[in-house]
Amino acid sequence: MIKELLKIKLDHIHVEGELIIPDHCQGIVIFSHGSGSGRFSPRNNFVAQYLKKLNLGTFLFDLLTREEAMDSTLRFNIPLLTERLEKVSRHLLKIPYTKSLPFCYFGGSTGAASAMIASTLIPRHIAAIVSRGGRLDLSYEYLPEVEAPSLLIVGEYDNDILEINRRALDLLQVPKKLEIVPGATHLFEEPGCLEQVAELAGNWFLKYARLKSNQKKQRIKTTN
Incomplete structure (x- = not known):
């Protein structure tokens, strides 16, 4: 297993993140945090721990510096967050x-909005996307361009976000699915709900990461 703390220079700043690549790695999941959250987010770390058990690598990093995270306007600066996610990728x-x-x-x-948009900038490299309680209304205009299979996970009682994701599902033109977690609110804090998020995400990532790998092997075989 490889475990490494990366410090990546992006223009005038550095972003830090933890990269973990397990043995027999099936793919790598890059986390795009939202609303000022960072690589120490307990929810995303919980999901990351589950993914590692499936032999999926993870990269959790801070989209904003500590100083920037204190500026609430930057938390909703989707072009900035998207640019950084693309550059880190x-x-x-x-x-x-x-x-x-x-x-x-x-x-x-x-x-989740940043992830959707960033995927359109490097489409051949992104095997799958999972959105958890995503503010996908901030990426509506880009959703028809998304090429990666997309899973949208929303809590049953997260009413406004549920309507946003239903609209997003209609706009996506790829293999897609909306999963509603029973009894869950926006942060999936209810017992067993975050476990369901992790399991749904893991199954989706494994399915499409393996498909991407098989397609790549097939292309290499055809070329040779």
């Missing part, structure tokens, strides 16, 4: 032990 594509892996995005809240 391109950085990982240059690392020898990650560049050949299928990449996936896991986005929460505003981070």
Whole structure:
């Protein structure tokens, strides 16, 4: 297993994140945090721990610096968050032990909007996307361009976000699914709800990461 703390230079700032690549890795999941959250988010770390058990690598990083996170306006600056997610993804594509892996995005809240848009900028590299309670209304105009299979997970009682995600589902033109977690609110804090999120996400990522790997092997075989 590879475990490494990365410090990535993006223009005038550095972002930090923890990269974990398990043995027999099936793909890497890059987390796009939302609403000022960062790599220490307990919810995203819970999901990441579950994904590692499935031999999926994870990269949790801070989209905003500590100082920037104190500015509430930046938390909703989707173009900025998208640009950083794209640049971090391109950085990982240059690392020898990650560049050949299928990449996936896991986005929460505003981070889900950034993940959707960033996927359209590097479409051939993104195998799958999972949105948890996503503010996908902030990415509506880009959703028809998304090429990665997308799973939208919403809590049963997160009424406004549920309506947003139903609209988003209609706009997506890829393999897609809306999963409603019974009894859950926006943060999935109710007993057993976050476990369901992790399981749903893990199954989705494994399915499409393996499909991406098989397609790549087939292309190599055809070329040879």
